[in-house]
Amino acid sequence: MEGKWDHDTSSQSDESYQFERPRLEPMYESFLCALTKKIMHNPVTLETGQTFERLAIENWFNECKENGRRLVCPVTQKELKSTDVNPSIALRNTIEEWTARNEAAQLDLARRSLNLSSSESDVVQALKYIQYLCQKSRHNRFAVRNEALVPIIIEMMKSTSRRVQCKTLETLRIAVEEDPDLKIVMAEGDTVRTIVKFLSHEQSKEREEAVSLLYELSKSEALSEKIGSVNGAILILVGMSTSKSENVLTVEKTEKTLENLERCENNVRQMAENGRLQPLLTQLLEGSPETKLSMASYLGELAINNDVKVLVAKTAGPSLISLMRSGDIHSREAALRALNQISCEASAKVLIEAGILPPLVRDLFTVGTNLLPMRLKEVSATILANIVTSGIDFDVIRVGPENRTLVSEDIIHNLLQLISNTGPAIESKLLQVLVGLTNSPSTVLSVVSAIKSSGAIISLVQFIEAPQRDLRMASVKLLQNLAPHMYQELADALRGTVGQLSSLIKVVTENIGITEEQAAAAGLLAELPERDLGLTRQMLDENAFQLIISRVYRIRQGETRGIRFVTPYLEGLVRILARITFILADEPGAIQFCRDYNVTALFIDLLQLNGLDNVQIVSAIALENLSSQSRNLTRLPEMPTPGFCASIFPCFSKQPVITGLCRLHRGECSLKETFCLIEGNAVEQLAALLDHTNDKVVEAALAALCTLLDDGVDIEQGVLILLETEGVRPILNVLLENRTDNLRRRAVWAIERLLRTDEIAYEVSGDPNVSTALVDAFQHADYRTRQIAEKALKHVDKIPNFSGIFPNI
Numbered sequence: 001m002e003g004k005w006d007h008d009t010s011s012q013s014d015e016s017y018q019f020e021r022p023r024l025e026p027m028y029e030s031f032l033c034a035l036t037k038k039i040m041h042n043p044v045t046l047e048t049g050q051t052f053e054r055l056a057i058e059n060w061f062n063e064c065k066e067n068g069r070r071l072v073c074p075v076t077q078k079e080l081k082s083t084d085v086n087p088s089i090a091l092r093n094t095i096e097e098w099t100a101r102n103e104a105a106q107l108d109l110a111r112r113s114l115n116l117s118s119s120e121s122d123v124v125q126a127l128k129y130i131q132y133l134c135q136k137s138r139h140n141r142f143a144v145r146n147e148a149l150v151p152i153i154i155e156m157m158k159s160t161s162r163r164v165q166c167k168t169l170e171t172l173r174i175a176v177e178e179d180p181d182l183k184i185v186m187a188e189g190d191t192v193r194t195i196v197k198f199l200s201h202e203q204s205k206e207r208e209e210a211v212s213l214l215y216e217l218s219k220s221e222a223l224s225e226k227i228g229s230v231n232g233a234i235l236i237l238v239g240m241s242t243s244k245s246e247n248v249l250t251v252e253k254t255e256k257t258l259e260n261l262e263r264c265e266n267n268v269r270q271m272a273e274n275g276r277l278q279p280l281l282t283q284l285l286e287g288s289p290e291t292k293l294s295m296a297s298y299l300g301e302l303a304i305n306n307d308v309k310v311l312v313a314k315t316a317g318p319s320l321i322s323l324m325r326s327g328d329i330h331s332r333e334a335a336l337r338a339l340n341q342i343s344c345e346a347s348a349k350v351l352i353e354a355g356i357l358p359p360l361v362r363d364l365f366t367v368g369t370n371l372l373p374m375r376l377k378e379v380s381a382t383i384l385a386n387i388v389t390s391g392i393d394f395d396v397i398r399v400g401p402e403n404r405t406l407v408s409e410d411i412i413h414n415l416l417q418l419i420s421n422t423g424p425a426i427e428s429k430l431l432q433v434l435v436g437l438t439n440s441p442s443t444v445l446s447v448v449s450a451i452k453s454s455g456a457i458i459s460l461v462q463f464i465e466a467p468q469r470d471l472r473m474a475s476v477k478l479l480q481n482l483a484p485h486m487y488q489e490l491a492d493a494l495r496g497t498v499g500q501l502s503s504l505i506k507v508v509t510e511n512i513g514i515t516e517e518q519a520a521a522a523g524l525l526a527e528l529p530e531r532d533l534g535l536t537r538q539m540l541d542e543n544a545f546q547l548i549i550s551r552v553y554r555i556r557q558g559e560t561r562g563i564r565f566v567t568p569y570l571e572g573l574v575r576i577l578a579r580i581t582f583i584l585a586d587e588p589g590a591i592q593f594c595r596d597y598n599v600t601a602l603f604i605d606l607l608q609l610n611g612l613d614n615v616q617i618v619s620a621i622a623l624e625n626l627s628s629q630s631r632n633l634t635r636l637p638e639m640p641t642p643g644f645c646a647s648i649f650p651c652f653s654k655q656p657v658i659t660g661l662c663r664l665h666r667g668e669c670s671l672k673e674t675f676c677l678i679e680g681n682a683v684e685q686l687a688a689l690l691d692h693t694n695d696k697v698v699e700a701a702l703a704a705l706c707t708l709l710d711d712g713v714d715i716e717q718g719v720l721i722l723l724e725t726e727g728v729r730p731i732l733n734v735l736l737e738n739r740t741d742n743l744r745r746r747a748v749w750a751i752e753r754l755l756r757t758d759e760i761a762y763e764v765s766g767d768p769n770v771s772t773a774l775v776d777a778f779q780h781a782d783y784r785t786r787q788i789a790e791k792a793l794k795h796v797d798k799i800p801n802f803s804g805i806f807p808n809i
Contacts, residue, residue, distance in 0.1 A: 031095050034075050035060060039099070043092050044085035048073040051088050103133060107143065114152045120161045127153070127164075127171045134174050141179055150175060150185050157194050162206060169198065169209035173216050183220045192217070192226050196233045199240070208250050211240070215253050218260035228267035237261075238274045265291075269298050277308065281315045293334050296323060300337025306346045313347035317354040325359050332372070336363075336379045343383045348390035357399045357406070360384055365414050374426065381429035388436030395443050407443045412450035420459060424468045431463070431474035438481035448485045457486065461493045465503045473517040476507065480520050483527030491528045491535050501535075502542055508576070509547035513561035514569045522572025530579045533586055540580070540589055548577050549597050556605070571614045574606060578618045581625035591633070600626050600675045600682075607685045607701075613694045620689065620700035623682060626675035627707035633674040634667030663717040664708060677708065678721060687727035695740050702734060702746045709753040719757045728754060732764070735773045745785045748777050752788045755795035765796040774798070 033040045033053040042054040050073055052060075057074075061083045064071050071080045110126035118126075130149065133140040144150065153175070156168040176182040186192065195217075198210035214237075217223040227233055240246055240254045261267040262279045272280040284295040299320075304312065316338075323335035343351060363372045363380045372380065388394065394406040404411055412434075419430045438444045451457060460482075463475030483490055494501045507521040528535060539545060552573050554560045577599070580590045594600065603626070606619040662669035662676055669676035677683055682704075689701035705727060708718035722728050731754065735747035751774070755761045764770045775798070778789035793799040 027098070030091065031098070040092070040095060043088040043095070045088050046073055046085060047080060047082070048076050048078050050075045051091060052085075054085065054087075057085060103140070104143075107133065107149075111149060111152065114149075114156060116155070116159060120159075120164055123156060123159065123161075123164050124167050127156070127167045131171050131174050134171075134177075138178075141175065141182070144175055145179070145182055145185075150182055154186075154191050154194075157198075162204075165198070166205045166209050169195070169206065169213050173209070173213040176213075176216055180220060183217060183223055186217060187220075187223050187226050192223070193230045196227070196230045196236070199233070199236045208247060208253075211237075211250055211253050211257065215257040215260070218257045221263055224261045224267065225264045228261055228264055228270060234258075234261065234267060234270040235274045238271060238276045241276075265294065268295070272298065272302055275308075277304070277312060281312065284316050285319055292319075292323070293331055296320060296331075296334035296338045300334060300341055302341055304341065306344050309342040309344050309347045310350060312342045313350040313354070317342070317347075317351050317356070321351075321354050321356050321359065324356075324363075329373075332363075333376055333379075336376055336383070340379050340383050340386070343386035345386070345389045345391075348387040348392060351387060352392065352397060356383070356387070357397060361399045361406070361411070364418065374422065377422070378426040378429060381426050381433065385429050385432035385436060388433055389439070391440050393442045394437060394440070395446060407437060407446035407450070409446075409450045409453065412447055413454050416451070416454050416456045416459075420456075424466065424471045427463070428468065428471040428474050431460075431471070431478050435474060435477045435481060438478060444481065444485065448482060451482065452486070452489070457482075457489050458493050461490070461500050464500045464507075469517065472507070473520065476504070476517060476520045476524055480524040480527065483524055487527055487529050490524075491532050494528070495532075495535050495538060501538060505539070505542060505544045505547065508572070509544075509551055514555075514563075514565045516565055519565040519569040519572065522569050522576065524572075526572045526575035530575075530582045533583050536579050536583050536590075537587060539576075540587070540593065545577060545580055545593055546597070548573050549599070549602065552577065552602065552606075567612065571612065571618075574615050574618050578603075578622040578625075581622045584625060584629045585632075591629070594626065594675065595673055598672045600671050600677075601680055604680045604682045604685060607682075607689065613692075613697050616689060616692075616697050617694075617700045620686065620697070620704045623677065623686070624700070624704040624707055627677045627704060628710070630669065630674045630676045630707075631665050631710075631712040634662060634665035634669050634676075635674075636667040637661060664713050664721065666714060677704070683708070683721060683725045683727060687722075687725055687730050690727075690730035690734055695743060698734060698739070699743055699746060702731065702743070702750065705731070706746065706750050709750060715753055716757060719754055719760065722754070723760075728760065732767075732770055735777075736769055738773065738776070741781070744777055744781060748774070748781065748785050748789050748792065752792040752795070755792050761795045765798075771796060771798055 027039075030051065031039050033043075033056050034050065035052055035056040038053070040051070040053045043051050044054045044057060045051045046057070052074070060074055061071065063069075071083065072078060073080060106129060110129050113122045113126035130144060130153070134144060150172070153168060153171055156164055159165055159168070172186070176186060195210050195213055198206045199214075201207045201210075214227060218227060237254055237258055241251060241258055243251060246254075258271065258276070262271070265283075268279045268283060271277075280295050280299065283291050284299070285292075287295065299312070299316075320335045320338050320342075323331050324339065326332060326335075339351070339356065343356075360380055360383060364377055364384070366372070388406070397405055399406055399411065400408075415430055415433065419427050422430070434447060437447050451460070460475060460479060463471060464479075466472045466475065479490060494504070504521055504525060508518055508525060510518065512518075530536075551560070552570070555566065555570055555573075560566070580593060580599070583590050584594070600623065603619040603622045606615050607623075609615050661667055662674075662678065664678055665674070665676065668674075669678070671677075671679040671682075677686075686701045686705050690698055690705075692698050692701070705722070707713075708721055709715050710718075719728075722731070731747060731750050734743055735751055738744055751764075751770075755764060771793070774789050774792050774796075778786050778793060781789060790799060
């Protein structure tokens with residue numbers, strides 16, 4: 001036995017290692033069982049005097065009986081009278097004493113091999129021996145602890161050998177199993193942190209062993225807290241528990257480790273932070289009142305995504321709402337803050353079904369003994385603002401007695417009153433509630449009605465000047481939603497108060513990247529009545545249009561940041577700029593502005609923005625307005641005064657020839673000065689839009705083209721211009737498609753004027769489709785359109801000229 005381990009390690013490794021051992025008394029042959037050839041632990045003697053391991057001889061007896069053989073001694077083959085055996089106490093004591101001395105010596109040798117300077121095989125063999133001892137008996141575990149071997153083993157985790165690291169983790173796990181005292185030793189220093197580091201070894205044996213060791217350590221509550229305190233430990237474990245690539249057994253062990261760690265409240269918080277919310281929710285639902293309060297408070301601080309918010313709302317929503325109804329202010333605060341974190345558009349329906357609205361509205365409006373502090377009313381307002389973004393039909397959801405809903409007049413009045421009597425933070429949230437309610441077609445009219453009856457529009461407009469951006473933006477978004485229904489009231493309020501219009505223009509034109517607030521402010525200004533002369537003049541006086549057109553040019557040149565809101569912002573800017581074209585006939589300053597900034601060219605350029613239908617519609621309308629003024633702005637040529645002879649004898653006079661005049665307007669025209677559409681490729685672009693899929697784009701483009709055929713211009717030349725630019729066929733197609741009544745009305749009017757030209761009348765007379773469309777308009781359109789259709793049909797000889805079906809008007 002010299003120089004060899006006294007235990008069989010062949011099942012663990014094919015390596016063998018020999019120590020230089022101290023002298024021991026020899027192992028006597030009597031120590032070995034004659035059947036197993038191994039050292040006996042419980043020797044017994046037969047009547048023949050032979051000694052065997054108890055378990056081995058009992059198995060021998062059983063085999064003899066099962067096989068029907070004679071019961072004989074395995075060594076002497078003498079027949080036995082009975083199976084009685086006598087324990088060999090003296091021999092057992094001798095073997096135990098010898099084993100203890102042998103194991104102590106080998107343990108000492110193992111200790112000396114456990115250092116970082118030893119070879120890999122020395123350390124691994126020593127660790128295997130310690131594992132063997134610990135698994136052999138509880139007494140040996142005490143020996144390992146008493147010899148202070150655990151700190152030495154821990155040091156082996158620093159080895160550069162992965163085999164040593166792995167064997168060290170395995171040995172520590174075996175050593176601390178069922179031994180609270182050794183686990184306390186493990187809690188000292190940075191041992192747990194070092195173990196956790198092995199978790200970062202992706203899909204390795206060390207990672208698996210580290211998880212197994214942590215599982216064993218996590219059975220101790222003190223060590224559970226220690227493990228949780230290691231930065232990143234719970235994050236890694238949570239990730240491993242949901243991994244699809246980990247070993248199944250490792251995932252199971254990780255899950256059990258996390259379950260053990262849930263005993264510590266701080267660990268539960270960390271798990272929630274890292275996406276494992278169930279332990280927190282379980283404690284919130286099943287814990288003691290103190291635990292419920294603690295978990296609700298932490299949930300109120302937790303940032304979670306919308307999908308998880310829905311899950312939490314389904315699981316814990318009713319419990320939190322119940323906590324919110326309680327009289328204890330601390331419980332109400334914790335519940336409100338938690339509900340604030342989980343309330344969103346996605347979870348709104350779940351929370352509403354759980355009954356959140358009645359207590360929420362009650363908390364906002366209640367005064368007296370049960371009054372919520374203003375800081376918590378702000379939280380309540382925030383929850384309500386989060387919920388109303390869902391677009392649910394709040395006009396059918398009861399929030400109070402007598403079937404009151406969120407859009408009942410008295411509820412809206414209470415909200416408006418609360419807005420007037422609180423600070424900026426809660427004002428902002430309450431305005432957001434109204435924004436949410438006015439976003440929905442089913443509730444906006446009820447809110448509008450309540451605001452009108454309360455006369456609150458002037459108060460709401462004043463928030464445009466608020467220095468707080470959130471408050472200002474909420475106000476602007478609300479007013480933008482109200483504008484389509486209260487445009488005149490808003491215009492009067494802005495025109496009648498000092499500063500609000502200027503503040504709104506300042507927001508729109510602020511020289512920063514495009515923000516949501518700017519887009520909303522532009523949309524609000526765009527919704528105001530475009531024919532309100534006083535408002536437009538005020539904007540002109542405040543240089544608003546100069547600032548607006550500058551922003552449009554910058555966007556077209558790609559100089560402005562903020563792509564997210566660029567479309568609604570640009571649409572708003574173009575609509576605001578188009579206002580100035582509605583007052584050209586009444587405001588010389590508007591004409592001068594359009595000349596100075598070549599506004600006509602800009603609107604022609606904007607026609608090319610495919611995909612931005614609203615911009616194209618507004619641009620075409622603006623061009624219609626500008627073109628309608630061309631005949632008034634064209635400078636007619638001054639004819640020279642005829643001489644004396646010419647005045648007496650006209651036959652001697654010669655009519656002067658003036659060149660360079662506009663074909664359409666018979667005067668001096670230009671795109672910039674008189675807004676004439678013949679220049680700038682405008683007619684071609686407008687004609688191209690007649691093929692657009694959006695009816696409103698087609699209608700606006702056709703209306704602009706109709707200014708070329710209007711009274712006061714040379715209609716014949718207008719027709720020729722449309723022929724030259726291939727604009728006639730698209731107009732005919734608009735009639736043939738018959739998409740809307742407005743388009744048919746416009747098309748019939750234009751075609752009647754086109755048919756005054758014989759060439760076109762001849763062509764159309766041969767097109768049965770156009771004739772049929774005109775007949776249909778003649779029979780089924782409105783009275784005025786039928787009159788015009790009759791004229792058109794006369795041009796193509798479909799109706800005799802003497803058939804005065806309609807009286808002349």
